[in-house]
Each structure stands twice: as C-alpha cells, then as structure tokens.
C-alpha cells in the first residue's frame with residue numbers, strides 16, 4: 001500500500017450535548033479500498049462529513065496528502081480530489097441526467113477559470129457531452145442521458161450519483177452507504193462497478209452490513225457510539241472480540 | 257361586468273408588482289433559509305431614489321427608474337456581504353433580528369433625509385387606454401406587461417444560464433452543489449442582487465399608485481411574505497401564481513367587500529393555504 005492520503009487525528013464532533021464522533025484517529029492509504037462499518041447512529045456519516053468538510057470538527061484535524069485541511073470548505077476539498085456520495089441519493093431531480101453530469105463539469109474545464117461563461121450550454125458543454133456519455137456508460141445508464149432525473153428509479157439515481165462523483169476526477173471517493181435502499185440486482189450492479197473502478201483511486205465505503213463489503217475492501221474499520229473500535233485487515237476485524245460485542249451481537253454474523 | 261373586469265385588471269397590476277418584489281425574497285428564503293426583512297428597505301429606497309431623480313432633480317420617470325436600480329445594486333451588495341452572508345447556517349432568529357434592524361435603521365434614515373410626510377409621485381404616463389367599454393390607465397397596463405416580461409426573463413435565466421442552473425440546483429440541495437466543487441453562496445449572492453434590483457423596481461412601479469413614506473417597506477414586506485408562503489419558498493412559478501392570485505384577492509375584496517379589509521383578506525388566504533397544504537417532507 002502507498003502513503004496515507006486522507007487522515008484524521010483525534011477528530012471529535014459534538015452536537016450540543018451529544019458526542020457524535022469521539023476522538024477518532026484514522027487514515028486511508030493511497031490506492032486502498034477501505035470500509036467503515038458500525039450500527040445505526042454510530043457516527044459514520046458524521047465522520048464522513050468531517051472528512052468532506054460539511055462539518056468542522058469540534059476538536060482534532062483532518063489531513064489530505066499531508067496538508068491540514070481542517071478549515072477548508074467542502075467545495076475546496078472537492079477540487080483537491082475528495083469526492084463523495086450521500087447516504088440519501090442527492091442528484092438534481094429537476095434536470096436531465098446529462099445536465100446533472102454537466103453541472104459536475106462546471107469546475108473541471110478551462111472555461112471556469114476564464115469566468116466568462118454565461119450560458120449553461122455553450123461550446124464547452126457540447127465538447128464534453130461525449131465524455132459524459134462515456135461516464136454514464138461505465139454505470140450502464142448511457143441510454144438515460146436525456147431522461148428527467150426525477151423520473152428515474154432510486155437505483156438509477158444512485159448510479160448517476162456515482163457517475164457524477166467519478167467525473168469530478170477524484171483522488172479519493174467517499175461512498176456513504178451506496179447500497180442502502182437498493183434492490184438485490186442493483187446492489188450486485190453497484191458492487192460490480194466498485195470492483196471495476198477500485199485501484200484507480202482510493203475508495204472509502206460506509207456500510208451497515210459487513211457481508212456486502214467483505215469482497216470489496218482491503219481494510220475495515222468499525223465505529224461504535226462515535227468511537228473507533230478497531231481498524232485493520234477485514235478478517236481479523238470481524239473476529240475481534242470487541243467488535244463481536246458491539247456489533248454482531250445484534251446482527252448474528254459468523255467469523256469467516 | 258365592466259366593473260368586474262376592471263377590478264381584475266387592477267388586481268393584476270398589484271399582483272404584478274407583488275411578483276416583482278417577492279421573487280428575490282422567495283429565493284433568499286428558499287435557497288439560504290434566511291428571512292430577509294431588509295428586502296423591504298430596498299423596495300423603499302427604490303421608490304425614494306425615483307423621487308430624488310424624477311422630482312427633486314427634475315429628470316424623467318425612466319431616469320428615476322434607472323437611478324433606483326443603480327442605487328439598489330451596491331446597497332444589496334453591502335447587505336449581502338456584511339449581513340446576509342454571516343447568517344448562513346445560523347438560526348433563523350438571528351436573520352429575523354439582523355435584517356429587521358436593517359429595515360428599521362434604513363427607514364429612519366429615509367425619514368431623516370426626506371421627512372415623515374407622504375410624498376406623491378404622479379402617474380408618468382397619465383393616459384387612459386380604452387378597450388371596448390373598458391378604460392384602464394396605460395401605466396397599469398404597462399406594469400402588467402412588465403411583470404410578464406420579468407417572469408419570462410427570469411424563467412429563461414434559470415433555465416439557460418450557468419448561474420441560473422446552479423441556483424436551481426442549490427435550491428434543491430445546497431450541499432450537493434458544494435460537493436461538485438461549486439461555491440454555491442457566490443451564485444446565491446448574484447441572485448440576491450438581481451432580486452434586490454427587482455425589489456427596487458417594484459418600489460418604483462408602485463410609487464405612482466400610492467404615496468411614498470419612510471415606512472412603506474414594512475407594509476410591503478408582510479404582503480410579500482404572504483406571497484412567498486403561499487407560493488412556496490424558492491418556488492419560482494409558485495411565487496408568480498401566488499402574487500397574481502393575492503393581487504386579485506386584494507383588489508376584489510377592496511371593490512366588492514370592504515376596502516379596508518383588502519390586506520386582511522390576503523392573510524386569510526395565506527392562513528387557509530397553510531392549513532390545507534400538506535406538510536412537505538423536507539420542511
């Protein structure tokens with residue numbers, strides 16, 4: 001594995017009295033595909049939101065490629081290469097699929113830097129249509145390019161959301177429960193997509209059920225009640241006694 | 257019958273002006289969750305800028321309108337930059353207190369400069385147009401047409417331009433836009449200024465139908481909140497429909513019920529809509 005790409009040191013996030021993330025020190029290595037699991041309300045999404053800049057930590061720092069990014073806003077972190085998807089799919093329902101893709105390219109072209117762009121559809125837009133169609137093709141929704149996003153099924157929206165994140169040229173991709181709310185067919189499909197793209201850049205996946213992650217990730221971290229319980233090789237983590245106590249007690253999982 | 261059609265046309269005039277003023281309020285409310293009372297000040301400043309240019313300096317009405325918009329833009333910029341921007345992500349109470357303070361201070365400043373007594377502005381066209389047996393001040397017809405143009409212009413703006421597209425996306429989900437690397441507040445600020453310029457235009461258009469007084473912003477802002485609540489915060493088409501509907505309610509109540517109940521009736525409609533509208537999941 002390569003060097004650390006994204007790391008936290010002692011991050012804590014409090015909401016009034018509640019400690020949602022409690023002193024987590026964590027790191028992902030370049031090129032790795034990592035999993036984060038934990039029960040409902042454990043603080044996984046909040047931890048992600050500290051990584052992406054949606055929240056500022058109450059304490060602790062976030063580092064990206066050795067740089068302290070704790071105070072950088074989320075849109076700047078995206079430009080550094082930290083892309084994400086949300087637990088609840090967030091794509092723009094009132095626009096077509098292609099327009100959603102193009103919105104993601106607004107800051108990617110040269111065009112943005114010149115700051116002269118007035119119309120949404122300009123020469124730049126037309127030039128990128130092919131590229132975006134290819135990205136949609138990776139997710140298997142190329143035929144939907146002109147569909148209204150609001151008319152698509154939840155699974156297709158999730159695919160679009162991932163296509164959008166991919167088109168941001170990420171160095172690290174953070175997926176918050178990408179399988180949540182999907183049918184088995186869609187889960188298998190998204191799983192295939194992740195297998196296809198993994199290795200090209202670093203990926204961190206939050207999941208609820210460990211079974212969906214086992215054949216995807218090289219490392220696994222468990223969060224419970226805001227704190228990091230353990231982190232390491234997935235097989236070992238599962239068998240860790242502490243994990244069994246806080247997690248599988250409820251879910252009845254067996255050791256691999 | 258003639259009388260009825262005439263009150264409808266009068267209602268559309270009020271509706272058109274309400275629409276032009278409310279659109280900015282609706283966008284700031286819907287996009288940033290900020291209740292902006294300072295919007296009423298921009299409206300009043302627009303009217304007083306018209307008075308200054310057209311009456312005090314003796315230029316014509318059109319120059320006054322241009323002057324009003326020209327004054328509103330830097331004023332809106334300052335309000336956005338130093339007040340609204342600090343309220344993002346804060347509790348809505350702070351927004352109400354801070355922007356209400358701006359409205360109060362601004363209104364008192366207007367009183368200080370221009371005095372407390374109402375100032376008249378005369379109808380810039382002063383002609384009646386006849387359609388069959390119907391007579392209608394040309395100025396009111398022009399207001400209705402102008403409101404229609406603003407609606408079409410804004411629709412195109414939000415459909416075709418980059419800023420418009422980003423703001424529409426931001427109205428749905430701010431954080432999702434940021435997660436594309438876009439500093440969405442910057443685009444909201446542009447739209448805030450456009451909305452403010454429209455409020456100033458509203459002040460200009462309404463001035464000849466009424467009189468200026470330093471506290472005119474307080475009156476209009478409450479009516480505009482009714483429009484925004486009925487039309488849905490950040491809902492562009494809803495705001496237009498609500499503005500024209502409430503304008504009609506206002507005018508028809510004044511003619512057929514009691515003229516003093518016209519404002520009250522607007523709030524009755526707002527209350528009825530609030531009672532019967534299903535609560536949106538996101539709210």
Ligand SMILES: Nc1ncnc2c1ncn2[C@@H]1O[C@H](COP(=O)(O)OP(=O)(O)OP(=O)(O)O)[C@@H](O)[C@H]1O
Pocket residue numbers: 015018020038039040041042043044045046047087208
């Ligand atoms: N914006 C917020 N304000 C207040 N409390 C919050 C906020 N966001 C999260 N919380 C609380 O923080 C705790 C952790 O929530 P979080 O969403 O991070 O959990 P999670 O591990 O992602 O759970 P799930 O599996 O249900 O998605 C919960 O108790 C939640 O209620």
Ligand SMILES: [Mg+2]
Pocket residue numbers: 044045046087
């Ligand atoms: Mg979560």
